[in-house]
Amino acid sequence: MPAPLVTPQRTQQSPIKLNTLKSYYAPELRPLEFQYTKVAGTLVGEELVLDRAGPVSQVVFDGMKCPLRKLHFHAPGEHRIDGMIAELELHLVHEILEYPDAYPSAYLFVGVMLAPTTDKTAPVHALAPWLRGHFDGRAVTRAARDARQDYEIDPSIYLPEDRAYFRYEGSMTTGDTEEIVTWTVLRDPKAVEGPGPLQLDPKTSRLVQPLMRRYVLRNFALIA
Template sequence: MPAPLVTPQLTQQSPIKLHTMRSYYAPELRPLEFQYTKVAGTLVGEEFVLDRTGAGCHVVFDGMECPLRKLHFHAPGEHRIDGMVSELELHLVHEILEYPDAYPSAYLVVGVMLESKTDKTGQAQPLAPWLRGHFDARAVARGRRGDRQEYEVDPSVYLPEDRAYFRYEGSLTTGDTEEVVTWTVLRDFRTIEGPAPLQLDPRAAGWSSR
């Protein structure tokens, strides 16, 4: 008689609600060191996947160099910070090369909350048309392979000036939601100013709606 299937209990699911006043301040945690540069990649569905040759684009986390592998957006944002939800939430997905031998998580995901700047009338401009404005316009000429569009991007343009962050152990928020993620969600929202240089179809702009 076959053994019954046992579904493991999931105890570290993401996203979560983050509260500044309820968070534990851990001065021993090191600041994130973003070593970002312009890199090439391919838009596959809702994700911008970096070429493996994109050397040098990484974050130094707990003394480890974690290369950036892909980025994607969620609309609206998934995490809540002090009750606030962003219009767009960017996830910068880094690979932790020391997993599983020396570190328990396979990925370091940096979450960035994006909000639009209000105009003179007090109205906020929608971010969806803006989104591809930070994908280098010259890279569009590299061409399309099937449904895959090639671009270049400098991920540093999405980061707020203050890089203070919340940190917790959690899961992927898509797919099998495997609990192999160290989350660092930046506390400050990144305000987006100005129109997008590229006005492309927002449905193909690398963001997902829920």
């Protein structure tokens, strides 16, 4: 009697809960080398898709130069760090050019927990309008390019001073959630300014997924 055909269960889904005490210190993990510069992009809903014809921002990851392709925002945040949920989470999506010949992941996602600071008396904004107001603020400059919602931005404004991170193998959190992502989630949050209070919408964020048989690594030691 033939064995039944079984579809393998997905076991590397994102986001997950990140627990410092249950993660493993890996001193061999190199610091991420951010080589960010001002880039242009088009705002589409909750993400800024970067222009590939213009200047390139990139991060050096495990000796590989990975260009930044888009900035994707979620409100509330998707990952949980030691039980805390960020009001806003940014995913800096980098392409791993060595995939699949020399590296098993197609993308390096850098997750950053953002803390919006704004006038609480201003009107509440849903995520997409909040982003338009944020990009129109002093942190970035509107690009004069046709009638599209194009902007110029220096992605380094979203990076905290301390770049300590968690690392694990996972998936995209939108679309078909392909398991082709290496995640590095920065431990420290970063404050950002916006046009007013941000309206949280759980539909913009995926629920946390089980860790299954994975390990979460960190590149920082615990202070005794």
